[in-house]
Amino acid sequence: xxxxxxxxxxxxxxxxxxxxxxxxxxxxxxxxxxxxxxxxxxxxxxxxxxxxxxxxxxxxxxxxxxxxxxxxxxxxxxxxxxxxxxxxxxxxxxxxxxxxxxxxxxxxxxxxxxxxxxxxxxxxxxxxxxxxxxxxxxxxxxxxxxxxxxxxxxxxxxxxxxxxxxxxxxxxxxxxxxxxxxxxxxxxxxxxxxxxxxxxxxxxxxxxxxxxxxxxxxxxxxxxxxxxxxxxxxxxxxxxxxxxxxxxxxxxxxxxxxxxxxxxxxxxxxxxxxxxxxxxxxxxxxxxxxxxxxxxxxxxxxxxxxxxxxxxxxxxxxxxxxxxxxxxxxxxxxxxxxxxxxxxxxxxxxxxxxxxxxxxxxxxxxxxxxxxxxxxxxxxxxxxxxxxxxxxxxxxxxxxxxxxxxxxxxxxxxxxxxxxxxxxxxxxxxxxxxxxxxxxxxxxxxxxxxxxxxxxxxxxxxxxxxxxxxxxxxxxxxxxxxxxxxxxxxxxxxxxxxxxxxxxxxxxxxxxxxxxxxxxxxxxxxxxxxxxxxxxxxxxxxxxx
Numbered sequence: 001x002x003x004x005x006x007x008x009x010x011x012x013x014x015x016x017x018x019x020x021x022x023x024x025x026x027x028x029x030x031x032x033x034x035x036x037x038x039x040x041x042x043x044x045x046x047x048x049x050x051x052x053x054x055x056x057x058x059x060x061x062x063x064x065x066x067x068x069x070x071x072x073x074x075x076x077x078x079x080x081x082x083x084x085x086x087x088x089x090x091x092x093x094x095x096x097x098x099x100x101x102x103x104x105x106x107x108x109x110x111x112x113x114x115x116x117x118x119x120x121x122x123x124x125x126x127x128x129x130x131x132x133x134x135x136x137x138x139x140x141x142x143x144x145x146x147x148x149x150x151x152x153x154x155x156x157x158x159x160x161x162x163x164x165x166x167x168x169x170x171x172x173x174x175x176x177x178x179x180x181x182x183x184x185x186x187x188x189x190x191x192x193x194x195x196x197x198x199x200x201x202x203x204x205x206x207x208x209x210x211x212x213x214x215x216x217x218x219x220x221x222x223x224x225x226x227x228x229x230x231x232x233x234x235x236x237x238x239x240x241x242x243x244x245x246x247x248x249x250x251x252x253x254x255x256x257x258x259x260x261x262x263x264x265x266x267x268x269x270x271x272x273x274x275x276x277x278x279x280x281x282x283x284x285x286x287x288x289x290x291x292x293x294x295x296x297x298x299x300x301x302x303x304x305x306x307x308x309x310x311x312x313x314x315x316x317x318x319x320x321x322x323x324x325x326x327x328x329x330x331x332x333x334x335x336x337x338x339x340x341x342x343x344x345x346x347x348x349x350x351x352x353x354x355x356x357x358x359x360x361x362x363x364x365x366x367x368x369x370x371x372x373x374x375x376x377x378x379x380x381x382x383x384x385x386x387x388x389x390x391x392x393x394x395x396x397x398x399x400x401x402x403x404x405x406x407x408x409x410x411x412x413x414x415x416x417x418x419x420x421x422x423x424x425x426x427x428x429x430x431x432x433x434x435x436x437x438x439x440x441x442x443x444x445x446x447x448x449x450x451x452x453x454x455x456x457x458x459x460x461x462x463x464x465x466x467x468x469x470x471x472x473x474x475x476x477x478x479x480x481x482x483x484x485x486x487x488x489x490x491x492x493x494x495x496x497x498x499x500x501x502x503x504x505x506x507x508x509x510x511x512x513x514x515x516x517x518x519x520x521x522x523x524x525x526x527x528x529x530x531x532x533x534x535x536x537x538x539x540x541x542x543x544x545x
Contacts, residue, residue: 053109225440261297
């Protein structure tokens with residue numbers, strides 16, 4: 001059936017469109033306006049904004065650490081007990097079901113889980129398959145695994161490294177590759193408690209720099225569309241953390257590299273509290289390096305929980321847990337940890353974290369290279385996104401928030417002098433067009449004819465939080481799934497992964513490796529076509545040539 005969305009304010013930076021016009025949908029795709037005949041359905045979009053469905057490139061929505069957080073914090077979940085909807089805990093604990101529903105209600109149609117351990121891939125995919133409506137993808141984590149570190153130590157060829165990376169990506173049905181504190185978790189197993197970019201992993205003799213550069217080069221040679229996704233060393237450490245991310249950015253050397261949640265590295269060690277903003281410095285580096293892309297990991301105030309495969313930094317952060325409980329996992333590869341936290345508006349440190357994230361959003365000039373995230377749930381639950389949209393699009397909203405913060409924070413940040421307001425076009429770039437381009441998802445992030453009909457419609461309003469908090473309409477693959485901010489058609493999306501690309505000799509080698517380490521062949525850790533059930537489909541994404 002042909003559907004016409006009539007008279008909406010269409011915003012599509014991929015076509016240079018920012019005007020009132022009609023949009024047509026047929027058979028799950030955007031189509032050209034028909035030359036004759038009437039559509040089967042006409043939807044009046046007067047006074048509404050029409051965009052492609054939003055894409056979140058970095059949100060922890062599935063996998064071992066997410067599930068461990070649910071087990072650690074049952075009091076955060078609605079299923080645990082009845083509680084008023086306005087309590088702190090009501091915004092934190094989402095089931096797989098609620099994850100899909102809440103994202104859809106805000107106009108999101110694709111979300112990427114950024115940290116899947118190769119040995120836990122099936123677990124992650126089973127959870128992803130249980131999330132309704134939205135399409136999903138996941139990044140596989142390498143850089144602390146014994147196989148790769150041994151290959152680097154032994155000086156194996158680029159071809160061998162490429163075969164290994166391609167096999168792991170294919171076996172785990174990943175959309176890309178991430179490295180988390182490269183070498184840091186391996187060093188943690190040898191009782192190392194601080195680890196920087198040029199430090200060497202005990203027993204392997206390779207530095208974090210060497211690991212990142214090897215993976216960056218391999219991902220580029222293989223044609224993985226998404227650049228290597230880097231969680232740098234020394235996350236959250238004032239002074240040292242900002243130096244680590246700066247050094248890693250300098251090491252990009254013209255090849256694409258994506259940096260995750262850089263807000264958590266934007267801390268200096270200045271001032272009487274030993275905590276200051278490095279937002280300007282990091283923004284200047286990003287602005288000067290076109291090969292670098294970043295997501296922010298914005299902190300918002302309230303209760304949340306940190307989940308990370310950075311075992312070294314999570315171990316260090318367990319003393320600050322709120323509530324006072326945590327889980328640290330020292331497993332194969334990265335391990336990781338779950339540490340709950342409450343970001344408090346009246347805390348100098350938490351309020352400056354909030355300000356640093358906004359500094360980065362406002363000082364990084366190119367919206368095609370900065371991405372809208374809270375590193376859910378680490379900086380804040382994804383349900384805080386509407387507030388964040390308002391903060392970016394309305395300087396008066398920012399000023400009201402600033403007025404509520406400690407005076408020392410206002411003096412320590414440049415935020416009060418930054419008048420920039422994101423436009424609708426820039427929001428569409430940062431949350432639609434640019435994520436699709438970065439991930440290699442050529443069928444979405446755009447309203448051009450032939451693209452998948454993932455379309456979000458919002459009521460135009462001066463209140464940006466209200467505007468982006470409830471989609472007036474959401475079409476997923478051309479089917480209406482949300483109306484007036486409420487899901488009206490619960491259906492299942494796909495999990496997006498790169499096409500299978502394996503080398504037979506590497507597969508045999510990995511079988512021997514897994515038999516030796518775990519007593520099982522490598523296929524037990526892979527994700528087969530039917531592993532997640534007949535009702536769930538995978539969508540293949542092409543490698544770049």
